Amino acid sequence: MTNASAQAASPPWDDVSITVIRRDMLRFARMQLRDSGAAEDMVQEALMAAMTSAKSFAGRSAFKTWMFAILRNKIVDHIRASSREICGADLAGSSDMDAGLEEFDVLFNRRGLWNPDDRPATWADPEASFEQDAFWTVFDLCMNKLPEHIARVYTMRELLELDTAEICAELGITRSNCFVILHRARLGLRECLENRWFQGEAR
Amino acid sequence: MKMMNCKDATQLMSERYERTLSLRELLSLKVHTAMCKGCSNYGQHLDVLRQASARLRAGNTSGEP
Incomplete structure (x- = not known):
C-alpha cells in the first residue's frame, strides 16, 4: 500500500462530517428504539467505537456505510440483550x-x-x-x-x-x-x- | 376458491417479501391486481417503502431543506 492510499483510507474525523453523519444515525436509531435518550447513547457509543477502531475501517467501504454497520450491530446487540425483558414485559x-x-x-x-x-x-x-x-x-x-x-x-x-x-x-x-x-x-x-x-x- | 379481495391481496403482497408464494397465490394475485388499480398501486408503494428503508440503512436521508 502506498502512502497516498493509506491516507485516503483513514476516516474523515472532522467536526462537520461527524455532525452530518450523527444526524442520520440519530434518525435511524430513534426509529428503531423509539426513545431519544437511548438513541443518543447508542449513536454516541457507535461513534466512540468507530473512533477507537479506525484501523478496521481500512477504506474497504464508504465511511458512512462503515459507520452505519457499527451502529446497526450495536442496536442488534442491544435488542438481543434486552429481548427477554421486552418479551416478558409487553410482547x-x-x-x-x-x-x-x-x-x-x-x-x-x-x-x-x-x-x-x-x-x-x-x-x-x-x-x-x-x-x-x-x-x-x-x-x-x-x-x-x-x-x-x-x-x-x-x-x-x-x-x-x-x-x-x-x-x-x-x-x-x-x-x-x-x-x-x-x-x-x-x-x-x-x-x-x-x-x-x-x-x-x-x- | 373464493375470489381474492383487496384485503387478501395486500396481505399476500406483504408476504411476498417474507416467503416464496405458491404458484396458485401468485396467479390469483396477478389476476386481482390486473383488475384493481388500487392494489396495483399498493404493490408499487410497498417497493417505495423498501427503497426508503434502504436509504435509512445507508444514512442517505439528508436531503434539500
Missing part, C-alpha cells in the same frame, strides 16, 4: 400483541375491498421525495404513529434486516403473527405517507 401477552391490529381493517369494506377514500392513488416521483428533508420528517412522523410493537417488528425487519425467523425467536411470536404484524405496519405506513405527503404531491 408475550397475545392480547397485547393483537392490540392495534384491527384498526387497519377500517381501510376495507365488508367485502374486503378498498373504501373509496382509502384506495391507493398513484404516487408521483418517489425518488424526488427522497431528496427532500420534509419527506423524511413526514416518514418519521408516520413511523411514530404505528403502534409500538408493530413498529418494533417492522424496524427489526427493514432497518436491521433481521430475518423473520430471528425476529420470531427474539420476540417469542409465531411466524404467521410476524407476517401479520409486518403487513399491518406496511398498511399503516403507506396510508400515512399517502395522506400526509403524496396526496398533495400527485395531484
Whole structure:
C-alpha cells in the first residue's frame, strides 16, 4: 500500500462530517428504539467505537456505510440483550400483541375491498421525495404513529434486516403473527405517507 | 376458491417479501391486481417503502431543506 492510499483510507474525523453523519444515525436509531435518550447513547457509543477502531475501517467501504454497520450491530446487540425483558414485559401477552391490529381493517369494506377514500392513488416521483428533508420528517412522523410493537417488528425487519425467523425467536411470536404484524405496519405506513405527503404531491 | 379481495391481496403482497408464494397465490394475485388499480398501486408503494428503508440503512436521508 502506498502512502497516498493509506491516507485516503483513514476516516474523515472532522467536526462537520461527524455532525452530518450523527444526524442520520440519530434518525435511524430513534426509529428503531423509539426513545431519544437511548438513541443518543447508542449513536454516541457507535461513534466512540468507530473512533477507537479506525484501523478496521481500512477504506474497504464508504465511511458512512462503515459507520452505519457499527451502529446497526450495536442496536442488534442491544435488542438481543434486552429481548427477554421486552418479551416478558409487553410482547408475550397475545392480547397485547393483537392490540392495534384491527384498526387497519377500517381501510376495507365488508367485502374486503378498498373504501373509496382509502384506495391507493398513484404516487408521483418517489425518488424526488427522497431528496427532500420534509419527506423524511413526514416518514418519521408516520413511523411514530404505528403502534409500538408493530413498529418494533417492522424496524427489526427493514432497518436491521433481521430475518423473520430471528425476529420470531427474539420476540417469542409465531411466524404467521410476524407476517401479520409486518403487513399491518406496511398498511399503516403507506396510508400515512399517502395522506400526509403524496396526496398533495400527485395531484 | 373464493375470489381474492383487496384485503387478501395486500396481505399476500406483504408476504411476498417474507416467503416464496405458491404458484396458485401468485396467479390469483396477478389476476386481482390486473383488475384493481388500487392494489396495483399498493404493490408499487410497498417497493417505495423498501427503497426508503434502504436509504435509512445507508444514512442517505439528508436531503434539500
